[in-house]
Amino acid sequence: MRWGMVVDLSKCVRCYACLAACRIEHFLPMGINWPRLVALETGGDSPTVSTYSVRCNQCKDAPCVEVCPTGATTRREDGVVTVDQDKCVGCRYCVVACPYQNRTFLSKDKDQGFFPGRVVTDFEKAGKKLYKHQIGTTEKCNFCAERIDAGLAKGLKPGIDREATPACVNTCPARALTFGDLDDPNSEVSRLIREKKGFQLHPEYNTDPSVYFIDGKIGQSDEPKVDDKADKEPEAIGVGE
Amino acid sequence: MGERKVIKTTCKGCHGGCGVLATVEDGVIVHIEGNPEAPTLGTMCSKGLSSIQHVNHPDRLLYPLKRTGERGEGKWQRISWDEALDTIEQKMKDSIAKHGPSSIAVSQGTGRGYNEYTHRFARSIGTANIITPGYICHSPRLGLYGLVTGYGRLYCDYHGWGGEYPKTQISWAKQLEISSADGEMAVWFLNSLKHVKNLIVVDPRETALSSRATLWLQIRPGTDAALALAMINVIISEGLIDKEFIEKWTYGFDKLAERVKEYTPEKAAEITWLKAEDIKKAARLFAIDTPGCIQIGSSLERQANCGQTLRAIICLLGVTGNIERPGSMISWVPPDTGQREDFFTEIPITDEMRKGIVGSDQYKMGAARTAHSDTVIKQLLNGNSVIKVWFSVGGQQILHLANTKEVMEALKNLEFLVHVDQFMGPMAEIADIVLPAAHWLEIDDIFDMHPRFMIEAHNRVVDPPGEAWQDSKIFNEVGKRLAPKYWFENVEKMLDYQLKKGNMTWKDFSKKVVHARMGKDQIYYKYKTDYWRKGGGFPTPTGKMELYSTVLENLGYDPLPHFQEPGESPVSTPELAKEYPLILTTGYRQPFYFLSQYRNIPWLRSFQKDPVMQIHPDTAKECGIEDGDWAWIESPRGKIKQKARLFPGILPGVVMATANCFYPESPGPLHGLLKSNPNVLTSNNHCDPMYGSPDLTCLLCKVYKAEDDKEE
Amino acid sequence: MEAHQWMIHYTRQTEWIDRRGIFLWIAFYAGGLGGGLYLVSLYFNSLWGMLISWLIIAVIKGGTHLVYLGKPLRFWRIITRPQTSWLARGFIFVMLFVFFGAIQMALTYWLPGSTAEIVFKVMAGIMAFSVALYTGIILKNIKGVPFWNSTLLPVLFIFCGLLGGFGLAVVIALNGGDINLAAAETGSRWLLLANVLLIGIYLWQASAKENTSKQSVLEQLRGHSAPIFWIGIVLLGIVIPLGIALAGLIMNHMSSIVLVTGVACEIIGGLALRYVVLKAGAYKPLVAKPQ
């Protein structure tokens, strides 16, 4: 089992929902984003507006794991690279070493609260209890490992059942994010990578990221569209007369 | 851990409608996410999610306030609701006694889910002087669709309920993918793209979808009518029309055919700066690969030729038979509760009310049910104002109407201004009384921004802060004092009343959250049945879809669509264009802002601090501007400053400025109102003859580097 | 920088130089300088030099690096895990150097010439070398920053440390310490030449390698770091010391003030070099913008 994500560049509409969902899910301090958007806008003969929704790639050969001097950063069985904030000394070697710049050191100035010096909102207070962030340590996207673990414990399938699926994937209105098991050739992610020529960012680093990207045109292509499944017939709710 | 519960509700952080699950622990919202059971499939955008930073915002208005100093001086005194309501009642009654009910204006901003109350309240007290941005946003479409279909609402059938999805879609001046505008949710549109064969984007700027579309028509702003008419020309001359539909169900085809003869693709290419070949291609795609639909953006309605532009596009739908077909444009049948509009239309506009509507003599389509805002402003300036008292609920007219400086002057001449809002923005700053409003997470209400196939419930998740009230309660309480006949004992009774046709109470509906007519229960091809008219047909005077509009003819307008140059353009005002050589368009909806809202929400502000102006790198070079520079944008009316973003995807010579922006953190009363707001540049002198819409999205300007970021 | 403007262009690493990152810069330089001085002191068998290098590594290097940590009290986690990374090993080198060095100095003082002294000199020497070396290895191993991915970098850092070491040796000699001034000056001259050569080759290599690393070089030659490069490294670190060195060759005798000034310039030059290398380290764009 190796959790992975596919980001469809032809679908992402740069709406920022993934960033917001992650902030809520993990009570992120004001100055931190785990996922980020990279906006690419080119002119010329074939102009394009592309948005790369990026987050930790959960690399198979992760430089951040290699360099961590404390064992705080480790790669789990299921491929998720996690940081144990209780072990991290905040040396930032991993921050510098991640070639994708997906790690953030939580310095004090990044945790000044939503409204510095004015109020601490109820949500922030709740967050302090429900999801601890330690100033002086490093953090990053964890593929919503909490959701995966809790979901699996309930017998749910990450990528299929919402409760076990990352928050950003669930919220994306464009359905540009797909989550699932890269080791399972029948999973949606494996299929998309295979059929839509998924690519990883900077393969030359030999990190083997678990996040893939795909691109393409809207409509008109003659190849069978992998998404073309009949939609579930919606239930009509409350029609009378 | 305390008690945890999940409350189902509905977001209206934009035009709205996403189903929401809010998790509350010990009375605190600890999580929100989309409701997967709702028609929005569990998705939510950054605005809706960031509502979490809205509820405890330290700048929320908490109590009714009364102005104690000069207008705009920022001196306020907290008062009780009773005092506030008494004062409002008294001022309104005095004004009615002295000048008649039409002297009262009731205003709102864009649709924020309380439209029904605005209109009902106004009508209940005997005025139809309702001020809304509708005439530059959605209403022209509704009115002109209304000449064709029942209640004037045509939507794209994205849902496949009739067995087909649209094969060809035109996204025409629209960014539905991020705007979820006008009752259509982005997620539905984006989902339908899985099934589309051709996507055509008509936009002077590249959008998230344009480079992946079948065809992108990078049009000169303000010339869309010429494109639509040329497409009709191609479709007719190449015999691609829907013959059966035209013969049986349309009126005036021959006259239309005659009219579009002058709009050859070549001529249109010259007007629109497109290639004739591309115009032909677009026409063919749309006519051959049917069914198809067109998503019309409100950029087209913020132009002084909007009526005719929309007419042309609707005729394009007509000649291709893309009406009421599965996968085309359709008017949804509402659920059994009926349209929420019934809640206000049940109070009719009397002749006297109609006579009192400001601008009704001139803008016969636009100012038939609501006032014409720019005329209201001109009257206030000229001292002959019909409007004396203004009851404003959630809308920043001071910033969203054309020619900000005039609007600021004009509003000073009001006798009495009440503003209802969540924050102290520029409009509240100049009011006499400010009332605190609740956020959608704090209210119990029924949501239906635009009548469509469903209604949804807002269920209160947390209590409003301080003494803030939900808008519906404010309307009800003021309403009870002035027109008790039309108002209710309390909000719950009022909600019950709105649901009565569906045999539901508010309590039932509140649990149900979504009440919809979807799937097989929707009705297509209504014109082939008795739905609108016995024996079939459209609810128009001729019983047909009127390509040639008898209604417009009777009102004295051109019954056939035509193209007209914008009020200011290199073609219509070549002299002016020498000094102001660039075309200015405004709008540029940002996914994380809603008009001027949310610049005070830290999460959302973090995505883009300053208003951004897009400009082509070549044009920028000529203006001496580099990426990230502050730049002046200047028109004959004034100048503003925005941050330049060099964007190769915008048509050279065109500048796109972010609209509806002020700086909540800047000191009042203006809050940086004049610094970056493009309406400082726009003119309210040249308006659409039918709707009165001014040119906000096609003007002339010049651009040059601003030295620093100091406020002028 | 707004969220979406991120990483399409040249993006500098900031964590190890900006704001609190200056501690790491000092730590990295102090490691090289201290290690270099210790090795030079071994050559001259200068107890003064050993003591000073010991202080530089124990106090400045160790101290600043510790202060830099987000959770300094947890530093024991690092030193108990040598298998994990060069950072852990580096911390251990520092600890061991401090330990061996202290014993060695005691032995040199009280039991000069003993086998134990020699053994500890060797061990402390190896540690000093490692301290000077490992920071270069750390940078070299960072995949995302092409400017750093060069085996020359650790070599450069070692030579730079040795240069500083010889410089300090000159100062010690001038102050009547246990070092031969002429020998220290000669060493200094040769190392200066070696450093100039290495910097030149390094920059040339980096600019020829790949786009981002070329931009890193340009950043130094013409960008924001240019003043530090030209004034710090070139003028203070190279031109002035070289001038003094040449003058020394011709004139045979130099005033000590001039010599000390030269050494100070060298040290500033070394600091500037580390600074600029850290400052100009930039990541390849996450997604390449087609030109």
Ligand SMILES: Nc1nc2c(c(=O)[nH]1)N[C@H]1C(S)=C(S)[C@@H](COP(=O)(O)OP(=O)(O)OC[C@H]3O[C@@H](n4cnc5c(=O)[nH]c(N)nc54)[C@H](O)[C@@H]3O)O[C@H]1N2
């Ligand atoms: N130049 C130019 N001008 C334009 C446009 C353009 O594209 N270019 N767009 C036009 C269009 S389409 C529109 S719709 C208008 C929009 O203009 P408005 O709808 O006036 O939008 P805002 O300026 O954001 O003002 C909305 C106010 O309502 C408050 N508010 C939000 N929610 C609630 C609520 O639930 N209750 C209450 N009581 N208050 C609330 C907000 O705090 C804010 O102060 O601007 C128009 N003006």
Ligand SMILES: Nc1nc2c(c(=O)[nH]1)N[C@H]1C(S)=C(S)[C@@H](COP(=O)(O)OP(=O)(O)OC[C@H]3O[C@@H](n4cnc5c(=O)[nH]c(N)nc54)[C@H](O)[C@@H]3O)O[C@H]1N2
């Ligand atoms: N996130 C978010 N959502 C919103 C809003 C918001 O502020 N933020 N505002 C809401 C409101 S009130 C409205 S009215 C809607 C509006 O939303 P939409 O109707 O979807 O979009 P517009 O902002 O009108 O602009 C759409 C496109 O029109 C293009 N355009 C400008 N001038 C012309 C022209 O002359 N011709 C053509 N063909 N294209 C042109 C612009 O480049 C732009 O890309 O969005 C609503 N939804």
Ligand code: SF4
């Ligand atoms: S993307 Fe960066 S942080 Fe994530 S696993 Fe790879 S190297 Fe580590």
Ligand code: SF4
């Ligand atoms: S900052 Fe923390 S997680 Fe990163 S390398 Fe250092 S100890 Fe490991």
Ligand code: SF4
């Ligand atoms: S997978 Fe989870 S942790 Fe990672 S970016 Fe998405 S929401 Fe955040």
Ligand code: SF4
């Ligand atoms: S939520 Fe989806 S569409 Fe929106 S920015 Fe993220 S990936 Fe793109």
Ligand code: SF4
């Ligand atoms: S799209 Fe509109 S309704 Fe949906 S979450 Fe965003 S703001 Fe709320």
Ligand SMILES: [Mo]
């Ligand atoms: Mo609007």
